[in-house]
Amino acid sequence: MGNFLAGKVVAVTGAGRGIGRAVALAAAAEGAKVVVNDYGVAVDGASPTSEVAEAVAKEIEAAGGHAVAVADDVSTMAGGQRVVDVALSSYGRLDGVVCVAGILRERMLFNMTEEEWDPVVATHLKGTFTVFRAASAVMRRQRAGTLIGFTSGNHQGSVSQANYSAAKGGIISLVRSAALGLHKYGVTANAVAPVARTRMSAGVPVELAEIGEPEDVAALVVYLLSGEAARQGITGQVYTVAGAKIAVWAQPRELRAAYAAEGWTVERIAEFLPGSVGVDVMPMLERVGEMERAAGEGRRPNAQ
Numbered sequence: 095m096g097n098f099l100a101g102k103v104v105a106v107t108g109a110g111r112g113i114g115r116a117v118a119l120a121a122a123a124e125g126a127k128v129v130v131n132d133y134g135v136a137v138d139g140a141s142p143t144s145e146v147a148e149a150v151a152k153e154i155e156a157a158g159g160h161a162v163a164v165a166d167d168v169s170t171m172a173g174g175q176r177v178v179d180v181a182l183s184s185y186g187r188l189d190g191v192v193c194v195a196g197i198l199r200e201r202m203l204f205n206m207t208e209e210e211w212d213p214v215v216a217t218h219l220k221g222t223f224t225v226f227r228a229a230s231a232v233m234r235r236q237r238a239g240t241l242i243g244f245t246s247g248n249h250q251g252s253v254s255q256a257n258y259s260a261a262k263g264g265i266i267s268l269v270r271s272a273a274l275g276l277h278k279y280g281v282t283a284n285a286v287a288p289v290a291r292t293r294m295s296a297g298v299p300v301e302l303a304e305i306g307e308p309e310d311v312a313a314l315v316v317y318l319l320s321g322e323a324a325r326q327g328i329t330g331q332v333y334t335v336a337g338a339k340i341a342v343w344a345q346p347r348e349l350r351a352a353y354a355a356e357g358w359t360v361e362r363i364a365e366f367l368p369g370s371v372g373v374d375v376m377p378m379l380e381r382v383g384e385m386e387r388a389a390g391e392g393r394r395p396n397a398q
């Protein structure tokens with residue numbers, strides 16, 4: 095047991111399995127008291143059960159730590175609030191929240207239904223909002239705290255997961271907004287884009303050249319939750335963690351601009367835009383051709 099999180103109270107959503115479970119166990123091993131939230135659903139979000147969260151809370155207690163289970167659905171305002179309320183009623187404070195809960199409903203955009211779009215966006219994006227919303231009110235009063243959202247490398251775009259990609263992009267903007275809005279209260283917010291072997295990544299029809307274990311992700315999350323990261327002023331960042339690799343993503347910024355003193359017309363835009371402002375080529379678009387070729391030849395395409 096280390097002491098990176100000694101005396102802290104941390105709530106983790108989606109903590110019953112995969113990465114969330116590893117984060118909950120690692121946080122407890124580093125001295126945190128942990129709220130273990132998990133709705134206990136299948137990868138597509140169906141068939142909830144409370145046993146999944148309870149099992150991880152018991153595992154933490156059996157190892158000598160402190161944990162309480164919450165089996166609520168974080169895509170509801172009441173569920174997000176309950177995660178925070180249970181931290182306060184059980185342990186009297188809340189120092190960190192880690193929003194890991196997620197589901198997948200894969201479909202090409204032109205075939206995607208409302209039933210495939212809404213629950214995916216609700217679980218990831220709204221499920222981060224509901225917990226951030228309730229937690230940030232507490233942290234603002236405490237003048238300290240850490241919010242962590244879970245995104246994905248495929249916030250850049252996805253061939254068959256537009257719902258998931260859009261939600262993950264939204265989480266990055268939500269995290270940056272939280273970092274900006276809560277900075278003066280001493281609260282930090284960061285996002286983690288993991289690549290790790292779990293039931294969710296097992297279903298991905300591509301080869302992931304850089305992949306690690308949930309424990310690799312948990313180590314980064316514990317660091318981000320710790321006083322060490324706060325002292326370094328780390329906020330508004332997006333980190334990829336994939337096995338041996340940790341990478342930081344660039345902040346979005348304008349790349350090139352052109353000005354028309356006399357105002358733009360369609361004709362002037364047609365004349366100047368291609369050669370002056372131009373485009374910034376999508377790295378993923380360049381890979382799509384190779385991925386389609388590989389799929390056509392029955393190979394598992396490399397996604398990285």
Ligand SMILES: NC(=O)c1ccc[n+]([C@@H]2O[C@H](COP(=O)([O-])OP(=O)(O)OC[C@H]3O[C@@H](n4cnc5c(N)ncnc54)[C@H](O)[C@@H]3O)[C@@H](O)[C@H]2O)c1
Pocket residue numbers: 107108109110111112113114131132133134135136137139146166167168169193194195196197217221244245246247287288289290291292293294295
């Ligand atoms: N595994 C990867 O390589 C990878 C890559 C990119 C992003 N991610 C993200 O990391 C996170 C964890 O993924 P994982 O691979 O561990 O998945 P997982 O399926 O193993 O675990 C997700 C957990 O979230 C829970 N959950 C789902 N809906 C919920 C809800 N409404 N309320 C509370 N809990 C809910 C599930 O019951 C499950 O236990 C997800 O946000 C995922 O999108 C994972």
